[in-house]
Amino acid sequence: MEAAVGLKRWIKPAAGLALVLMLLAQLQPAEMRRVLESAQWSWALLALILASLANLTCALRWKAIVVKFGQPLTSSSAIVLYFQGVTANTVLPGGIIGGDVWRTLGLSRLGMARLVAAQSVLLDRASGFWSLSFLALSAFLLLQVMGQGLAISAPEALQILYGAGILIMSLSPLALWRISPKLVHAVLSSAGISVLSQALTIAAFCCCLLAVQAQFSLLTVVLLCAGIFLAAVIPASIGGFGSRELASVFFL
Numbered sequence: 001m002e003a004a005v006g007l008k009r010w011i012k013p014a015a016g017l018a019l020v021l022m023l024l025a026q027l028q029p030a031e032m033r034r035v036l037e038s039a040q041w042s043w044a045l046l047a048l049i050l051a052s053l054a055n056l057t058c059a060l061r062w063k064a065i066v067v068k069f070g071q072p073l074t075s076s077s078a079i080v081l082y083f084q085g086v087t088a089n090t091v092l093p094g095g096i097i098g099g100d101v102w103r104t105l106g107l108s109r110l111g112m113a114r115l116v117a118a119q120s121v122l123l124d125r126a127s128g129f130w131s132l133s134f135l136a137l138s139a140f141l142l143l144q145v146m147g148q149g150l151a152i153s154a155p156e157a158l159q160i161l162y163g164a165g166i167l168i169m170s171l172s173p174l175a176l177w178r179i180s181p182k183l184v185h186a187v188l189s190s191a192g193i194s195v196l197s198q199a200l201t202i203a204a205f206c207c208c209l210l211a212v213q214a215q216f217s218l219l220t221v222v223l224l225c226a227g228i229f230l231a232a233v234i235p236a237s238i239g240g241f242g243s244r245e246l247a248s249v250f251f252l
């Protein structure tokens with residue numbers, strides 16, 4: 001029995017390692033080695049710091065939403081639950097769903113009604129999606145004002161569809177207001193910290209690009225990051241690798 005339990009304990013990390021090795025095999029190992037050897041690790045370190053700060057601000061954004069629902073929640077508890085959720089996203093095969101369920105259960109253990117706890121997590125996600133779309137729309141408008149064309153090689157229909165999606169997401173609070181002004185108020189109350197958290201995440205992503213000496217337009221990357229990060233809502237990942245990484249390859 002103990003041997004079986006020990007075997008199961010190693011199955012998931014082994015499967016995750018196998019997936020990473022398969023991914024690297026598809027990405028031309030020699031070229032990958034060349035990129036890593038020439039990488040500027042100071043940029044990678046800065047990316048790690050910015051990503052950590054981004055998750056920290058996300059935890060505080062969620063706390064602000066929970067408090068709006070009338071549930072007392074300390075910053076330390078919010079941070080612990082949020083980072084436990086991030087860990088669950090990495091080790092569970094369901095993507096962000098596992099982490100969101102963990103946060104919901106964590107709030108319920110603190111005395112919050114499970115339905116209300118789930119609503120707070122969903123609104124936290126909605127706030128993040130809205131701020132991503134807001135930043136992407138702002139980048140698009142800046143490109144237009146500056147007279148710069150989009151450095152995107154994609155069918156025009158696909159570009160229009162993507163632009164329409166960003167515009168709809170940016171205006172989503174207006175539609176939500178007709179359903180429940182209270183929910184809109186909860187989302188907008190955390191708008192500032194939400195924009196900051198997404199800006200930090202995008203900055204971390206840009207640092208990763210700089211680390212491998214990629215050539216890119218900052219505003220175009222900000223515009224495309226909405227699609228990259230929104231793809232993470234698709235519940236398909238193993239060991240942290242999944243829809244977000246595939247979306248990164250697709251958009252870049």
